[in-house]
Amino acid sequence: MSLTQAPRLETERLILRGPEKRDAEAVIAFLLDQERAAGFGASPTRGDAWRWFSLNVGHWHWHGYGYFVIEMKETGEAAGISGIWNPESWPEPEVGWVVFEGYEGKGIAYEAAQRARRWAYEDLGFTTLTSNIVPSNERSKALARRLGAAYERTYHNENMGEDELWRHPGPEALA
Structure with missing residues (x-):
């Protein structure tokens, strides 16, 4: 059962859905992998990773959007997360993506990010x-x-340090 009011979005191969308790272990494992999660914001401890998972649930309730869990239609396995993220201190809403170990190089992040972006434009305005x-x-x-x-500019992100802001084409350019 979803912990949020997130809609269920689909692509040819993927389901984007709200986080569920069963997803916590996969997300925590990713966040604890210091090398793989470095560009996302690795967690130093299991407790910090659990808090990030809970933060995403709260983000959905606060904003009405957040990171979806990327589920493989064929297997039901969690393959990563993608969605719209805008916590306190972020310069503006972003579309983000992460794929878990074993799912890299398969176009999953691209497919999920495209679908999340379309949802943000078409359904969230x-x-x-x-x-x-x-x-x-x-x-x-x-x-x-x-x-x-x-690429638009480099700025200081209080969570990540030096960060680059990349601007996506607007909804009119994607129609």
């Missing part, structure tokens, strides 16, 4: 979105380019 990417995260920058986003 957003007119612009960004992605915040740490400068060393070349894979995320490549995905941002593939999604049509362009």
Whole structure:
């Protein structure tokens, strides 16, 4: 059962749905992997990772949007998270993505981010979105380019340090 009011979105291969208690272990494992989660905001302890999972649930209740869990239609396995993120101190709403170990290089992040972005434009009425990417995260920058986003500026993110803000095309450009 979803812990949020998140809608269920689908693509050809994926289901984007609200986080459930059963997803906590996969998200926590990702956040505790210091190398893999470095560009997202790795957690130093299990308790901090659990708090981030709960923060995402609260984010949904506060904003009406947040990170969806990416579920593989074929297997029901959680493959990552993607959605719209805008916690306190963020410069503006962003579309973000993460895939869990074993799901890289399959186009899952692209497919999920595209669907989450479309939902934000069509259903939430957003007119612009960004992605915040740490400068060393070349894979995320490549995905941002593939999604049509362009580098706009570098800024100081109080959670991540130096961060790059990438601007996505607006809904009119994607129609």
